Amino acid sequence: QEYLILTVQLILSCITSLDSARSTVAEQIHDYLDTFDGGSLSMEEMSRSLGYTREHLTRLFQASYRITPKQYLQTRKMNHAMALLLGGAKVQEVAERLGYSGPYAFSKAFKAYYGLSPRQQLQLERETNK
Secondary structure, eight states: OHHHHHHHHHHHHHHHHHHHHHHHHHHHHHHHHHOOOOSSSOOOHHHHTTTTTHHHHHHHHHHHHSSOHHHHHHHHHHHHHHHHHHTTHHHHHHHHHTOOOOHHEEEEEEHHHSSSHHHHHHHHHHHHHH
């Protein structure tokens, strides 16, 4: 019976330490992505910087935040893009600042994310906030 209790305690301590390690690495990924401000980011670059494989980073981040690092970064970029557009920035300027190859690539990504073109989304935002 003592052996069983010790075994269960050992297993529980391992699970707790695994969860703690997952959380710590996921937080490192989150912090890394939060300091990233545009341009292109490859998972390979991030994995080299943090010292883990791309798959491991994705798995840990998704387990903690229920979203992949790429999806998180895309959400941040699109929120930033919307803020810039609402602040009066032109599509060309936003595309350059966020690291897109041009206004067409930015508009395509924007429409894929919001379901509307930048112009249509801005119009909707302005009508909603009247």
